[in-house]
Amino acid sequence: MDxxxxxxxxxxxxxxxxxxxxxxxxxxxxxxxxxxxxxxCYEAKLQDKPMPYDLAELISERQKVRDRINELQGELESE
Structure with missing residues (x-):
């Protein structure tokens, strides 16, 4: 391998x-x-309790991670 x-x-x-x-x-x-x-958060919602975390921020951060995973997987597939 060179x-x-x-x-x-x-x-x-x-x-x-x-x-x-x-x-x-x-x-x-x-x-x-x-x-x-x-x-x-789901449990809190089901029990009509306040959200223990900022759901919008949590979802946004998780989506950023998913987007990066998809980007990397796309690059790996195209190699």
Whole structure:
């Protein structure tokens, strides 16, 4: 494998790693935008309680992460 191919492979691995990290950010129980916060908001809504988190901000931040995942996956597919 020549230097150019090695660089390309390293870039691909970096993108794949970033995708995994972002996916984990959406689901991890320790994440600031994790699924658990969405569930807590849903539970509050079902019980007519106040939202424990800023739902609009949470959804917006989660969408940014999804957009980045889609961008990276698109780049990986086109390689």
């Amino acid at each position: 230097e150019k191919e090695m660089k390309k492979q390293m870039e691909r691995e970096h993108k794949e790693s970033e995708v995994r990290t972002l996916i984990n950010r959406l689901s991890a129980s320790s994440s600031d935008i994790g699924d658990w916060k969405i569930i807590k």
